[in-house]
Amino acid sequence: MWDALIITPFINALLFIYSLVGNFGIAIILFTILIRLITHPLMASQIKGSKAMQTLQQDKRYIEIQTKYKDDKEKLAVEQQKIMKELGINPFASCLPTLIQFPIIIGLYQAIIQSMASTPLEMMNLTRHIYPGLLKVSSLIPLNSQFLWMDLGQPERLNLPGLPFGIPILAVVVALTTYLQSKLMTPTASSTNAGDPNNQAAMMGKMMNLYMPFLMGYMALTLASGLSVYFFTSNLIGIGQYALLGQLNLSNLLPKKKTEVKQTIDVKPAQNKPVSTKPKSKK
Amino acid sequence: MKAKYITTIFVLVILAMLLTACSGAIPTNSIPGVSANGDTAYLANAGEVYAIRLADGGLNWKYPAEKAEAGRFYYAAPVLAGDYLLAGDYLNTLHALNPSSGFQQWNYTQAGRFVASPLVVNDVIVAPNSNRNVYGFDLSGTLLWKFGATDGFWAQPVTDGTLAFVAGMDHYLYAIQPANGNLVWKMDLGGATAYPPAVGEDKLYQATIASELIALNTANGAVQWRFKADSAIWMQPVLREGVLYFGDILGNVYAVDEATGFQKWKLSMEKEPLMGNPAVLENGLVFSSETGNIILVDYNGVRQWNRTIDGKLYSGVVLSGETLLVGVTKGKIALVAFDLNGNQKWVYPPQD
Structure with missing residues (x-):
């Protein structure tokens, strides 16, 4: 399943690029760029989500409830959710894109490893992944x-x-x-x-x-x-x-300067866009 | 602060240098190499070479005798060369061992990975290497010559008694003078290969992973005929009484007329990917399949018997006297011995 859905298509994409450029090093670079471009919206969404979470952690009310309900985890969770809802923050906005990206990056890594077959067994396994309709084993193997x-x-x-x-x-x-x-x-x-x-x-x-x-x-x-x-x-x-x-x-x-300043900010509710964390002035 | 950054870079560089010394090669996924001579089976598997008694599967010696060296892998089947047993490793060294004791007699460390076994032709060791060279040594390990190609060599050479024939991953079959490494001819096969050709009277029969069996003239390399199989061929064909036998990765076994290249019969064994050379018996050929099956196919294309081993089989089957030896990949055991009827004699390492 994992092979059929991720590894095999990735290997074929990588080898297809290789068949166009004729250099495996350049093929790896181009393939990495391609995959990172495809997953860029996910990464942007992840960054946006993390930024919102950072903003939340600086909110006065958020900090207050951490102390107030430190012995009551359930109440703390409820209050946290309340603030998140008010601020329009989705707690999954940063982790979901990461989770989606994860198998893609693992697949990319494994496709590269499997394509660099350096023993007969590895080569035999590689040839099995190749789509015969897309690539010709006889001209492709061995890879330069x-x-x-x-x-x-x-x-x-x-x-x-x-x-x-x-x-x-x-x-x-x-x-x-x-x-x-x-x-x-x-x-x-x-x-x-x-x-x-x-x-x-x-x-x-x-x-x-x-x-x-x-x-x-x-x-x-x-x-x-x-x-x-x-x-x-x-x-x-x-x-x-x-x-x-x-x-x-x-x-x-x-x-960095040695002085350490702990900052909190007031976050206006109902903001869907991430809030800038830039301090207005140094205290 | 500038000094801090310079120090960081310096520490990184030094650390990298230090790690170079203690790190080995990348982990390797390969196939055990099996050979036999007289009453001893030789097995090259992962970090060690073993000499195992054919009679009972007991260990005579292993090399190295102490703990295996990290990053040094042996997979090419060890071969006898005069008084030495030659074993190439994946860490660029060819070892010549005493076949009786396993003590090292000499070594050559300036090559690349030895995926293929060497061959002795007229007292010259012809040793293909994955660093795109074929090396010629005398029996005492002195380098005589080096022959360069455009890609690595994974196939053991064969000889007609005069020339050494070496198939390269660069799609070429090379005919080399063993005495000096001079090229006599080379021929583009149209596909890579990790196995040697079968040697006929005046022809060579080379299988490729481009799914072809090609007959070439021994004298000049001219292609006589081509036979197209259904999929990649990962073995050396067997030539017997004017017929060539081989299997492919889809599980087909073919019998092809040596003179014309026409198919005589084909046996399809679904889901039995065949890799590694078969053993030639009086009553048929014993193939090993990736699935763990060893299968006797008679010379009429009929499957006779089947035995199953726990593990994957890629090394083929080696015949020594009345014993069939099978190297096992990804199993608890590394080597299994059967009699000619397919009854298991012993396994190595011994299991409780």
Whole structure:
């Protein structure tokens, strides 16, 4: 089911692009762009939803009920729903698009892995996924896995004359772009109450931002470089999408002042559009 | 603050370098390699090479004797070359082992993945590699020559006693002088292949994953005829008494006239994807199917018996004396031995 609905169509789309451009590295880049473009409305909707939730967390009434009903979870939930309804916030607006995007991104990842068949068994499985009406196995296989200095089926290393070891350029680039992406996409501390030690979500986000670049860098180091090309492209597109939606948080890259200001705002009810979280003035 | 960012980048680079040293190759999904000689079966599977007694399935030795090295996988069927047992790995090394003890005698580490087994032709080891090269070594492991192509080699070479024939993933079949690696001829097959051709008196019979069986002239590579199968062929055809036998991935078994390329008969076995070379018996061919079935098909195209193994079968069936050996993928066992009537003799590793 998963194979028939997601993996096989994705593999065929990827290989179709490859058959047009003749370079698997470029095919991965174009395919990643294509999938991210298709899922862009979902991402925009997710960002909009998250923004609304952030706004809600800064609302005075919301903060008040957290303290007031901290021992009565049911009452707290009811009150929270009431405020959300007043403000026109849909609690599923941020998680539903993420849930829909998730299988697509997993499918994209798996399609790339399966297309980089480097053993007879993997190749045999790949040929079974190909739609004979769309693509011709005889001319398509084997895929040209050479891209720049990389063999896309193998972990990437740049071998320079005189150096006894290869330099994992792509692993470093993937780690850096992941770090950059997480920094640029993370809302400022003030907008998420990240400074609050009780804000576990913000703390979790902070930890993720710290560890993800290392994890992605390690994956890029050990897995086939075709996947690293995908990680890198995906990171850049992610940053581009946030920029397009005006959500890039450049201030996260700049040095911060030590003073910490906890802010709350009054949110006018019945607003369907996300409310700007920009503070009007510093206290 | 600038120093902080420089430090971050520096730490990332250093960390990447350090991780390079301790990380292995990517996890591999491949097929066990099985061969046999005399009273011993050799199995290359995942991180180790095993020598197993044909009589009772007991282990003689394994290589490495200690713990398997992370990232080093052996899948090409080990082959005997003089006093050595050759086993190529996926971490760019060809190992020459003592067949009696499993101790390493020499190795060559400067290649790419050894997906295919080597072949000894006139005291020269012809070793195809997935890094687009075929290597020629003498029996002591000295590199004699290197032959380059445009894509990797996954098929074991064959010989007519004079030339080495190596099929490449780049769609070409190459005829090489084993002494010096010089190209004698090459022919575009129109499709990739991971299996060697069958060698006839003056013809080679090469199957491809483009669903074709092609007969070529041994002397110059000229195509004599082409036979179109229903789907991809993932095995070496069997040539017996003027007839070629092979199966395809849809479960069809074909008998094709060697001289003309005309089909004599076809047996359709639905949902039995056939991959790996069959064993040739007096009364028929034993095929292995992905579904876990090993199937005896007689020379008239009639299915005679069927045995089922828990696992997937892609390695084909190897005949050694009175024993049929089957490598198992994705199962609890790695190797099963049957007698010629399909009765199970032993499994490795032994099960309670």
